[in-house]
């Protein structure tokens with residue numbers, strides 16, 4: 001829990017605010033100057049002993065529960081619905097050029113116009129439409145739309161009122177590296193995760209990132225006809241696109257599209273820059289799930305709050321307000337100097353790594369996932385009940401399990417014929433037995449993935465970005481997935497008399513940790529689960545102890561690499577004053593190999609950013625936006641070494657967390673078996 005511990009752990013901590021007049025302006029000041037509210041909250045930078053840097057929100061005075069901490073009006077947020085509204089209004093001739101309510105432009109933007117020129121909005125909307133789609137929603141993936149919106153505002157440079165916010169984004173703000181969301185990790189580190197389901201998800205994300213950033217965008221914005229071979233992605237078809245919230249597909253008209261003028265002006269968007277924008281979108285957007293048009297939004301300053309879990313550990317929450325305003329409130333007493341934290345959602349480490357580029361140790365929402373089919377259930381329960389002749393599942397058990405779990409009834413897990421899935425993904429979790437829910441899980445509301453905050457009665461719900469993993473983590477975990485427990489309870493029954501009773505019960509009721517059908521049966525089930533957890537643990541090539549050792553040397557590597565970067569980094573001569581002096585030159589852990597300095601004529605300074613080639617951002621060519629310096633501010637080899645070291649350490653941390661989760665699950669089932677056995681003895 002790096003960030004949670006950061007206030008005490010950091011050896012250097014100071015306000016991120018630079019002296020007045022420097023660039024970029026402190027976010028707190030910028031927000032207040034343009035209609036936002038900031039009450040007793042400040043942004044701090046923290047430097048860990050490892051050399052890693054991060055930022056966090058800190059209370060500058062005491063707060064009572066319910067206090068408003070930050071409020072950000074819609075025009076100060078970076079959100080793609082603004083683009084959609086502007087384009088649609090232009091198309092239907094209503095002449096509305098931007099989503100900024102009348103009268104707020106001046107307030108929010110100062111000299112820069114909040115109106116989005118109709119032609120540019122229309123060009124962006126066309127791009128949105130070409131993005132890969134989620135098969136579940138059929139809509140272009142929001143992460144890509146938000147990334148394009150971020151790049152669009154970046155390309156506008158001083159013409160965008162959001163430039164001061166952009167300058168604080170990780171990867172642009174000096175010393176703050178781009179989050180290493182899993183799709184940006186090096187391949188060798190991905191292999192070291194030792195966890196197939198996550199590795200597959202990361203490969204799919206990498207595929208789509210490459211496809212869009214490297215092929216699709218250049219074609220759509222570069223004046224070329226769609227090239228041959230681009231149908232490949234669509235025909236591959238098997239790509240599960242977590243970024244696209246499901247199975248990703250090509251945009252509907254991609255193959256027939258002729259590119260138009262780039263909405264990014266002179267900003268050359270390549271795979272690296274696009275990857276940065278997607279990582280920013282994934283790691284710091286809030287979902288607005290209600291309201292006239294669901295959208296995602298980057299909310300300045302509010303997006304500086306770090307994540308803690310479980311939910312009770314965070315001291316602030318987000319609420320939506322009227323006119324798209326997003327606000328942060330204290331949800332408990334906060335003392336001056338406390339870190340202000342949010343719970344992004346009930347994310348397991350799989351989701352955290354995919355969406356945010358870090359893991360929590362321990363993570364109360366973590367889970368070990370595996371695919372369960374009828375064959376696995378059959379082999380698990382063999383000899384424990386069921387058909388007296390074969391010792392396997394009797395026909396009625398198979399039917400009941402298939403029906404309750406939505407699985408295909410065939411022994412080999414042959415999906416389809418009866419409408420059931422071939423397999424479902426289930427978990428063993430690290431929830432300690434004593435913390436497991438006491439009531440049936442069925443009593444819990446179904447999870448809305450990523451839902452982070454209670455909505456006000458009449459206002460839009462606000463949620464932190466959903467994790468992109470394969471399983472939406474629910475609000476409450478029990479040590480064993482209720483569906484797995486239900487399957488084992490049904491599969492080990494000796495007596496068909498249970499069938500009538502179980503038919504009317506939900507899978508959550510049958511599989512509730514707190515309930516059981518018969519004590520001796522439950523003891524056997526716990527023994528089966530203990531054997532399962534042990535077998536899964538043994539399938540890892542390394543043990544917990546080996547991982548711990550590796551991690552301590554990996555941490556040394558990270559620190560050494562960070563130190564090397566700091567030593568070899570030469571701040572660009574023409575570089576802007578950094579966000580704070582400590583941050584100078586420390587952006588070297590960003591995965592990007594070069595930096596260029598971009599000057600913002602409106603605010604009289606330059607700050608480092610990272611197009612993939614120095615000088616590729618040419619505001620002059622576009623006749624607007626940023627102009628480019630050519631200073632290189634870090635040693636690419638040292639930066640790459642630091643990124644490699646960080647990835648390697650994160651991979652080991654992830655798999656260590658997974659094994660710890662399995663170990664805890666094992667402890668929970670063994671404890672339950674013992675408890676039931678002891679009860680049996682007493683009676």
Ligand SMILES: C[S@@+](CC[C@H](N)C(=O)[O-])C[C@H]1O[C@@H](n2cnc3c(N)ncnc32)[C@H](O)[C@@H]1O
Nearest residue numbers: 002003055179283284303304305306307356358
């Ligand atoms: C919404 S941003 C929070 C602000 C961020 N710290 C910054 O400086 O921009 C989310 C990112 O913060 C970092 N983060 C948040 N919570 C964290 C935690 N508990 N441990 C480690 N990193 C965390 C991760 O890099 C994540 O991608």
